[in-house]
Amino acid sequence: MLKPLNSTVRPSLPGEVTLKKVSGATGDAAPGFVGLPLVETQPRVRRPDWLRVKLPYGPVYKNLVELIDEHDLHTVCQSARCPNMGECWTAGTATFMILGNVCTRSCGFCAVQTGRPEPGLDYDEPRRVANAARIMGLKHAVVTSVNRDEREDGGAPIFAETIRRIRKEIPGCTVEVLIPDFRGIWSALQIVLDERPEILNHNVESVPRLYRRVRPQADYERSLRVLEISKDQGLRTKSGIMVGLGETEDEVLTLMDDFVRVGVDVMTIGQYLQPTHMHLPVEEFIHPDQFKRYKEIGEAKGIEHVESGPLVRSSYHAERHV
Known part of the structure; x- marks a missing residue:
């Protein structure tokens, strides 16, 4: 029998690492909340050369950091430790993360802090996001969020207002939202x-067999339904x-x-990189040739565009997907 979400030990799948609840640094667990999983550590494997990236640098990057801080905003680039942050920020693009920077879920791959968010919503956040996007001169804005499972609306009104504000501040700017499943x-x-x-955009993140260790509070079929409903509209x-x-x-x-069945237009495929020793270990570094193969097969199956590569992340080259 499965134990409740706030149990100290979660049942393991055959061959998987054991995940243990951690309290303290990431927020004590309460009903409906799970502390960040602690993965029993294994020696880190040296990354292959194709996964080496340059550190962010340059005046454009520095100015963007100051802009984000000035407007009291969060970017998924920073919170998720994206390997493309230097490239994207130097090019003058960024993905905004709304609804705070504390997530109510404890996915085994994610570097975003897990815990209990501050109560309520920041209704001024959409204005600040839109203002920052205008100053940055964005032509395509990407907006994502943490999960806010403690709320019946999941924070959806802030998503909606952010879209409206961006369009008001930057006429002609296209908007991409990377949303949770809203339970x-x-x-x-x-x-x-x-x-x-x-x-x-709504990421399924992994194959269904691995959900209990990768996305323990999510459901693969529910995620497909999010995409299907959106496509039907x-x-x-x-x-x-x-x-x-x-x-x-x-x-x-x-x-x-x-x-293909639910009508997804764009698919992204990237290499999982372990953010810290507390997260799931990398089982395999996939060779670039395999990423090329996935792209060819996916597009042959009927997905309009497959962005596939070791360093690809959900918002990578997002402006090309409109």
């Missing part, structure tokens, strides 16, 4: 869909996965078939 509360999802973002949809977590090629190809 399957479709009225919350509809609040976002009603604003008609140019791209509706005429939106351009996008979703992505990480590889190197122990999935097989056959599982990835089956997932692609699911994407």
